[in-house]
Amino acid sequence: MEKLKGWIKSIRDSKGLRFFAVTDGIKDHQLTVKEGTPIEGLPKVGASFIAEGEHSTTPKGQPEFLVSKLDIVGASDDDFPIQPKAHSDEFFRSVPELRGKAKKFQAIWKIRHQQTQAIHRILDHFGFIQYYTPIITHADCEGAGESFSVKSDWLDEKLTVSGQLHGEVGMSSLGKIYTFGPTFRAEKSTTRKHLSEFWMIEPEIAFCDLFEAMDVAEDLVKRVLRSVEAKSEYEFKQLGIDDKHTKIADIDWPRIKYDDICEKFGIKWGEDISSDMEQTIVKSYGAPVFITHYPKDLKPFYMKKDDKHALCFDLIFPEVGEIIGGSQREEDYEKLKEQMQSAKLDMDKMQWYLVTRKWGTVPHSGFGLGFDRLLMYITKAQKIHDVIPFPISY
Numbered sequence: 001m002e003k004l005k006g007w008i009k010s011i012r013d014s015k016g017l018r019f020f021a022v023t024d025g026i027k028d029h030q031l032t033v034k035e036g037t038p039i040e041g042l043p044k045v046g047a048s049f050i051a052e053g054e055h056s057t058t059p060k061g062q063p064e065f066l067v068s069k070l071d072i073v074g075a076s077d078d079d080f081p082i083q084p085k086a087h088s089d090e091f092f093r094s095v096p097e098l099r100g101k102a103k104k105f106q107a108i109w110k111i112r113h114q115q116t117q118a119i120h121r122i123l124d125h126f127g128f129i130q131y132y133t134p135i136i137t138h139a140d141c142e143g144a145g146e147s148f149s150v151k152s153d154w155l156d157e158k159l160t161v162s163g164q165l166h167g168e169v170g171m172s173s174l175g176k177i178y179t180f181g182p183t184f185r186a187e188k189s190t191t192r193k194h195l196s197e198f199w200m201i202e203p204e205i206a207f208c209d210l211f212e213a214m215d216v217a218e219d220l221v222k223r224v225l226r227s228v229e230a231k232s233e234y235e236f237k238q239l240g241i242d243d244k245h246t247k248i249a250d251i252d253w254p255r256i257k258y259d260d261i262c263e264k265f266g267i268k269w270g271e272d273i274s275s276d277m278e279q280t281i282v283k284s285y286g287a288p289v290f291i292t293h294y295p296k297d298l299k300p301f302y303m304k305k306d307d308k309h310a311l312c313f314d315l316i317f318p319e320v321g322e323i324i325g326g327s328q329r330e331e332d333y334e335k336l337k338e339q340m341q342s343a344k345l346d347m348d349k350m351q352w353y354l355v356t357r358k359w360g361t362v363p364h365s366g367f368g369l370g371f372d373r374l375l376m377y378i379t380k381a382q383k384i385h386d387v388i389p390f391p392i393s394y
């Protein structure tokens with residue numbers, strides 16, 4: 001006697017038999033119930049159950065669970081919204097508390113898990129230490145005006161936009177660290193790839209220049225793609241995705257300087273590159289593209305800069321655009337101080353950051369990988385809102 005526990009997804013009657021398509025959360029199964037089988041409660045789509053019986057195969061060779069006793073644990077009724085029919089993503093977005101019961105979102109949540117595990121495994125394998133940075137902080141890493149405030153009767157701070165600055169503190173004691181945490185951006189953006197709360201992985205590496213940081217980024221993302229694909233065959237089938245995501249992991253990703261991009265694609269020097277233009281660029285190379293050395297005035301205070309450019313890169317992906325932003329950091333005390341002052345940072349509050357360059361400073365680099373955007377690419381989700389169970393956005 002075996003037991004199967006789960007939820008009913010659909011019910012079909014045929015020639016004295018009842019077939020229940022069910023899920024145990026991890027896999028889908030078919031329950032086959034003969035007439036006269038004892039049933040406790042009313043089986044309905046959405047109800048939870050415990051079945052006793054035996055795993056077997058149908059005459060056509062499909063796996064089935066032959067039920068000898070069925071107990072309905074939690075009842076359902078005809079108002080249950082996730083009925084076995086096609087639903088739009090828009091409808092699903094209106095019921096975040098229920099959409100995880102649909103095959104598509106079960107698959108995405110599981111791939112999300114695999115992507116998390118892959119990142120930890122790979123970074124651990126290469127000697128990175130996971131470092132914990134604060135979520136409540138005064139440090140506005142990426143520039144003014146895009147953070148949420150956190151206030152109580154004794155505290156007046158912000159929600160972090162990036163763990164990087166504290167990550168650099170970790171780097172200066174451990175050499176190679178990464179953060180894996182929620183980050184918050186308050187800008188009122190309504191694009192399909194913006195969340196107000198999203199997850200970022202931020203490796204920070206001592207004795208590392210811009211190019212070595214790109215090597216790490218490219219290797220990490222390629223390994224994540226391969227690992228997720230290897231572990232999620234069942235889920236990709238559930239999503240109806242059959243083409244190999246690893247294809248892009250087998251080619252080199254070009255690294256092109258911003259100045260060359262401007263020349264080739266007719267962009268005015270000094271202007272940001274729009275999302276549409278990013279896709280034109282990626283299509284023309286047939287691969288993800290690193291765009292490097294942006295004009296220094298487009299980039300934040302912590303980056304190492306020459307008189308025209310920042311030593312930085314963005315990794316642009318097909319479909320989802322920028323999935324990584326990274327740079328070499330300014331490691332010189334005086335130069336960083338100057339850049340902090342011209343960015344009008346509160347020098348008293350930010351001393352702890354400047355001090356990282358006072359004793360034992362080191363050339364170092366790092367980057368931030370947008371976890372949800374990478375997952376969007378992997379699952380071919382149309383909106384970033386569809387890869388996180390409870391999206392928060394403007």
Ligand code: 4AD
Pocket residue numbers: 141142161162163164185193194195196198200202203322323324325326327366367368369370371372373384
């Ligand atoms: O390019 P960003 O702003 O870089 C930083 O925050 C650096 N401090 C990272 C570092 O060097 N440690 O953000 C990094 C990545 C982006 O490339 C994008 O993939 C993702 O985070 N991202 C968002 N994802 C979803 N919604 C948003 N609003 C996002 N903003 C950035």
Ligand code: MG
Pocket residue numbers: 314322324325
């Ligand atoms: Mg960026």
